[in-house]
Amino acid sequence: LEEAGVARVLAVDRDARFLSERPAPGLDVLEADITAPGFAPGRFGLVHARFVLMHLPERERVITALAELVAPGGVLVLSDAVDLTSDRTPSTPYTAVMRAMWQGLRATIGTDVSWVPSYPHLLRGAGLQSVAAEIHVPPLLRGSPISRFWADTWERGRAAMLATGLVDDAAVDGAVRYLDSDDCAALSAGMLTVWGWEPR
Template sequence: MTQQIVERYGDQIFNHAATSEDERLGALTAELDPATFRRLGSLPIQPDWRCLELGAGTGTVARWMSERCPDGGVVATDLDLELVRRNDGDAGVTWTHHDLTRDDFPPGSFDLIHARYLFCHLRGRDQDLARVVRWLVPGGWLVLEEPARFPIEASSHDAYRTTGMGVFTALAERIGTDCDWPRDLAGHMGRAGLIELDTDVAYSMVGGGRPMGRFWELTVEQLAPVLCAIDGITPGMVADTLVRLRDPDFREPGMATVGVTGRRPVAGPPAAA
């Protein structure tokens, strides 16, 4: 690429007004929700917990938390609330326009905070993480889930691997995404002051009509002009990748999801930013 464009996620790339964005995020939701609900369900959630969902997306996780915390309530935030407004009306969820990098909450506001596929897209992710930890009550829980690129990097299919790695290159240059950062997600959360850290990694596959395959297909489609401007990626490689992703017999690894659960200590402040 010859020109670097500095923007935020959703400004141009993956804008919620894009024709396929609702379906793209819906496919990702279908892929990730089961593991997310399992991670959250492992916590000692109480009906009066106050919860925060950062980067609400389609709103499924916020609604899940609302069903379990009817006496506490859920605040769900995003830069663009269009997708959740289409299905709003759920009691207990407050949908709020909020920029994590600029807007704050009072210290000790929440018993549970969750974010998925969010911090990897933030340029000041470690400083932002330290701020988010301060929003927890002492003893409160933070659950982060972030995408890692290493399974795609190891794929044996040349066009798919090269195009997929091009996606990460494009996102890094345009919005500052870092999908290697999650490989030490527990370390980042520990340095932010959290304890009782528990990590697991969920792997996905593309092809065969799988949700991650559809998500990746729509991602490559949206980014096709940007990908073709990267050295080493041709329009033919992008086209071949899209054909393969639609092939019911194609089987290749998709992104991994690193999930970490951590708790703010009951005594003492969290680590400084």
């Protein structure tokens, strides 16, 4: 609340049990589905969705609906992952496993980060102004938080990754060791953050 410079925050999630377990002054929790027709909890000075839309279908419709929740003079901020393992990326244990991870996520829960770079265009199409963006790519260093995050993510998603046929157990284990070595020379997936302002 203090960092955002606001007195109250409404946190929305389909499963709000973890939010409800840690009540905080000024934090209201709403268990709801933002994709549901008629979802309209009010209008806000700041609407922020972080690592949400990349997992949802009908993304363009959801972005339009989120823009409608922004009060005049307010801002919509979207943050999602961008895959930096293109066909020209050097082949490493990390890049092979990341490609399997993205494909496994798409096959199991519908995650699709390929369209995330279109966010600026979509925000403009939703009527927002002064649209801008930035990308953050944390370094993959031995023992770094992002390296530990990917190793844990791969372990949790191992079955879906193996089902793609792109990797086997040895490849996943090798990628974990690669992240924990001084030889690691790869780019983490980035986080693209895009924002646009509702006209007054």
